Amino acid sequence: MLQQLLAGSLEDAATRRQQRPFAEVEAEALARPVALDVLEALAPAEHIKVIAEVKRASPSRGDLAEIAEPRTLAAQYEAGGASVVSVLTEERKFKGSLADLEDVRKAVSIPVLRKDFIGDEYQLLEARAAGADLALLIVAALPQATLERLYAFTRELGMTPLVETHSASEVARAVDLGSQLIGVNARDLSTFELDRDLFGRVADQIPAGVIRVAESAVLDVADVQHYREAGADVVLVGEALVTNDPIATLSSYLSV
Numbered sequence: 112m113l114q115q116l117l118a119g120s121l122e123d124a125a126t127r128r129q130q131r132p133f134a135e136v137e138a139e140a141l142a143r144p145v146a147l148d149v150l151e152a153l154a155p156a157e158h159i160k161v162i163a164e165v166k167r168a169s170p171s172r173g174d175l176a177e178i179a180e181p182r183t184l185a186a187q188y189e190a191g192g193a194s195v196v197s198v199l200t201e202e203r204k205f206k207g208s209l210a211d212l213e214d215v216r217k218a219v220s221i222p223v224l225r226k227d228f229i230g231d232e233y234q235l236l237e238a239r240a241a242g243a244d245l246a247l248l249i250v251a252a253l254p255q256a257t258l259e260r261l262y263a264f265t266r267e268l269g270m271t272p273l274v275e276t277h278s279a280s281e282v283a284r285a286v287d288l289g290s291q292l293i294g295v296n297a298r299d300l301s302t303f304e305l306d307r308d309l310f311g312r313v314a315d316q317i318p319a320g321v322i323r324v325a326e327s328a329v330l331d332v333a334d335v336q337h338y339r340e341a342g343a344d345v346v347l348v349g350e351a352l353v354t355n356d357p358i359a360t361l362s363s364y365l366s367v
């Protein structure tokens with residue numbers, strides 16, 4: 112499934128590239144003002160921090176929310192105290208788009224993450240041109256040489272890679288890259304199975320000074336506490352925020 116999702120995103124990017132050639136998007140990406148200081152925004156603090164996701168649907172959970180105006184939701188996330196807004200731009204299964212990211216960028220002043228299945232440089236240029244400060248790189252989706260290349264390119268564009276893992280060996284690969292921001296996804300993107308305890312099992316492998324992000328499977332404040340006790344600096348939350356009142360939900364999480 113993961114390779115299918117990646118292939119779909121790459122195919123959609125190749126289609127867009129016929130309309131907007133590499134050099135054109137590159138020029139737009141490079142003309143963007145300096146990206147925001149993401150590591151500062153997510154730095155460990157007394158309370159846990161939240162990356163709040165704009166998420167309409169997913170292959171495992173189906174339709175979650177309409178979200179006619181991503182900018183309105185993102186503004187609520189910022190008002191509610193989120194540190195970063197994540198925008199799913201995958202079109203086929205998650206019903207997102209780059210237009211959503213552009214819309215969100217105009218509405219918030221906190222950093223924005225492009226959440227997609229990224230496998231080539233063009234997608235990273237698009238991310239930056241649309242105003243993203245971070246881009247997701249999924250270790251399981253990419254051979255290490257490609258991962259290294261895309262990691263370096265993300266940084267060249269002034270963005271911060273969020274390197275996503277789902278096992279001890281993937282955490283080791285993320286650490287090898289020198290990543291300063293490592294996510295552990297509770298959801299296996301090949302089988303869609305959830306494992307909320309995976310974060311706790313691998314957290315110790317993430318070196319001190321690296322920001323630890325627990326991704327997925329937060330349904331209530333107890334899940335946030337669970338991740339916090341296991342060492343999470345940040346939680347990445349989608350479903351619970353798009354299906355509940357975002358401001359009240361965020362405020363309960365931010366007290367953890």
Ligand SMILES: O=P(O)(O)OC[C@@H](O)[C@@H](O)c1c[nH]c2ccccc12
Nearest residue numbers: 296326327328329347348349350351
């Ligand atoms: O809706 P949840 O369970 O709170 O999950 C959010 C986020 O972690 C999830 O959307 C996600 C994590 N990694 C991904 C990679 C691709 C697509 C989506 C994801």
